[in-house]
């Protein structure tokens with residue numbers, strides 16, 4: 001765990017993120033929980049906690065500067081990624097974590113309880129039929145689906161003036177062509193990961209635009 005802590009701290013420094021000891025402990029406990037539950041629940045193909053520091057924690061936190069507004073929904077959160085690391089770092093924002101797989105939402109709910117995260121709500125269901133009392137300032141996804149489908153499936157949840165953020169491993173050239181010119185592609189460097197990642201940002205117009 002010491003190696004994980006050092007690797008995490010070096011990555012946080014690189015991302016210019018200052019966290020309290022309690023927040024850092026929560027992040028490390030989170031990958032400990034994934035590791036423990038992975039055996040029974042098959043939550044992620046990454047089996048090594050040191051690799052999880054870069055591929056799960058730092059990968060999620062590298063997009064934190066682009067998460068705007070008070071209300072955030074992580075769609076297709078799986079084991080809670082990127083939602084849980086983001087929620088640990090931003091207790092001032094509220095996070096809704098949605099997934100259609102009940103095994104995964106059960107794990108995420110357990111993680112929220114064990115990490116005592118008061119700013120996270122976990123929901124089980126398909127995004128197409130998901131409704132909420134309010135719309136969201138940021139809709140975020142990681143490894144969810146292609147951009148045209150994502151826009152169709154999530155559009156009803158984005159507040160006017162809000163943003164859709166899609167975290168992608170590779171530059172999605174064809175998908176970008178399919179949705180036309182309204183997306184911004186932000187290159188993302190993740191500490192400890194060689195390949196550059198992409199964040200696709202699509203702004204929803206305000207009502208007056």
Ligand SMILES: C[S@@+](CC[C@H](N)C(=O)[O-])C[C@H]1O[C@@H](n2cnc3c(N)ncnc32)[C@H](O)[C@@H]1O
Nearest residue numbers: 076077078081099100101125126127142143144
């Ligand atoms: C490839 S996994 C990515 C999980 C996580 N975001 C990550 O990056 O590790 C995609 C997730 O989307 C969920 N999913 C697929 N279709 C969905 C839908 N229509 N509504 C909600 N969740 C869905 C799956 O259950 C799965 O957990």
